[in-house]
Amino acid sequence: MSNTTWTRHHILSLADFTTVEYDTVLQTAASFQEVLSRRTKKVPTLQGQVVANLFFESSTRTRSSFELAAKRLSADTLNFASATSSMTKGETILDTAKTYLAMGTDIMVIRHREAGVPNAIAQEMDRLGVRVSVLNAGDGQHEHPSQALLDLFTICTLLDPDLPRIELLKDKKIAIVGDILHSRVARSNIWSFTASGAHVHLAAPPTLLPKLFLDYGESRPGKLFLHWELEPALQDADFVMTLRLQKERMTAHLLPSLREYHQMFGITHSRLQLCKPNVKVLHPGPVNRGVEISSELMDDPEFSLIQAQVSSGVAVRMALLYLIGSGKS
Numbered sequence: 507m508s509n510t511t512w513t514r515h516h517i518l519s520l521a522d523f524t525t526v527e528y529d530t531v532l533q534t535a536a537s538f539q540e541v542l543s544r545r546t547k548k549v550p551t552l553q554g555q556v557v558a559n560l561f562f563e564s565s566t567r568t569r570s571s572f573e574l575a576a577k578r579l580s581a582d583t584l585n586f587a588s589a590t591s592s593m594t595k596g597e598t599i600l601d602t603a604k605t606y607l608a609m610g611t612d613i614m615v616i617r618h619r620e621a622g623v624p625n626a627i628a629q630e631m632d633r634l635g636v637r638v639s640v641l642n643a644g645d646g647q648h649e650h651p652s653q654a655l656l657d658l659f660t661i662c663t664l665l666d667p668d669l670p671r672i673e674l675l676k677d678k679k680i681a682i683v684g685d686i687l688h689s690r691v692a693r694s695n696i697w698s699f700t701a702s703g704a705h706v707h708l709a710a711p712p713t714l715l716p717k718l719f720l721d722y723g724e725s726r727p728g729k730l731f732l733h734w735e736l737e738p739a740l741q742d743a744d745f746v747m748t749l750r751l752q753k754e755r756m757t758a759h760l761l762p763s764l765r766e767y768h769q770m771f772g773i774t775h776s777r778l779q780l781c782k783p784n785v786k787v788l789h790p791g792p793v794n795r796g797v798e799i800s801s802e803l804m805d806d807p808e809f810s811l812i813q814a815q816v817s818s819g820v821a822v823r824m825a826l827l828y829l830i831g832s833g834k835s
Contacts, residue, residue: 512829516628516640519649520697525672528658528701532670534825535659535818542578542821552581552831555612560586560603561643562618567791567816568643568653572615575823581831584611603627613639613831621646639830644690653790654694656822658702660815661745664786676703681739681781683709683771684749684798687716691790692749696722700729707731709739710771711761736771740780747788748773748798764797774800778809786811 511530541549557576561569569585576583584606597605603614614631616624628640644650662670680699686692686708699706700723708715712734723730733739740746751767761767778785787803788811795801804810 517651517826517830518625518628518642520651520654520694528672531655531825532659532662534829535821536670538824539821548578548580550580551828552579555581555831556584556610557581557613558584558606558611559615565617567819571819572823575820575827578824579827599623600630607636607638611638613827615641615643617643618645621648641826647688648690649694650690651694652823652826653691654698656815656818657695657788658698659822660811660818672702678704678744679742680704680745681707681709681743682747685714685751686710687714688752689749700726705729707733707739709733709736737780740777743781743785745786746773750792750794750798768797772798773803775803788815
């Protein structure tokens with residue numbers, strides 16, 4: 507497997523990703539998807555390297571898929587949990603990262619509740635002059651690049667399983683509905699979907715979709731639209747992504763009730779009648795059933811790509827680890 511086109515050392519944001527980089531990730535992930543379908547699902551690509559999963563914030567899907575992805579690439583893995591670490595004794599985040607550096611870590615996968623922590627660790631690794639790559643696994647209300655890339659991969663492989671590429675989304679309408687204010691997934695998806703040429707329509711109550719999101723569209727005019735009602739966003743949509751209400755990040759009373767939110771913005775079979783006939787629904791998880799999406803729709807294989815997103819996660823994260831790690835050994 508060739509890696510001659512990839513030069514990015516860290517993966518921290520999708521804001522400056524190029525078309526070539528998107529397509530490289532998608533097609534590398536497709537190769538690993540084929541590996542994962544074999545009886546022997548392991549390749550020696552990162553054998554001898556150490557991948558440290560430094561998750562300062564709770565996670566199920568992201569952490570598990572990064573760990574499995576590293577193991578499928580034959581890397582050794584180290585897993586960090588802040589509750590049982592020396593951080594409870596006053597150790598700083600950078601000191602923790604340096605501890606894992608001293609253990610021979612080659613790639614650090616960082617998740618933190620505060621925006622900018624992966625960037626700070628990447629800058630420290632660069633300052634130290636070490637060849638350690640940092641991959642942002644979600645930081646505060648900033649970005650979640652690997653989730654957006656697996657969402658992109660899920661859609662593109664649906665459109666062309668043999669050659670997924672971002673041009674497949676050109677002029678498609680994608681609605682993103684829900685707690686956009688607190689969503690790092692939405693921010694990364696805005697970058698990836700608009701870069702592909704899709705028309706992205708954001709929909710949420712005004713308290714969860716402030717006008718500051720218009721700034722994201724300034725660099726890609728005509729690609730990003732805001733709606734404070736659901737129907738215009740769904741009209742003739744090709745794909746609908748619904749987002750979890752992140753109650754743990756809400757510092758104010760932003761919604762009257764979950765029931766009222768579902769009545770106004772919940773995605774159901776009946777609401778999909780506004781969309782294209784072959785519309786597909788995505789959700790990055792975890793899901794609040796009956797709030798952002800009905801249980802019946804979530805479990806309907808005719809419309810739901812939610813399980814496909816989970817399956818895509820391992821292949822995409824294998825691709826990311828491979829691309830930033832294959833030049834180290």
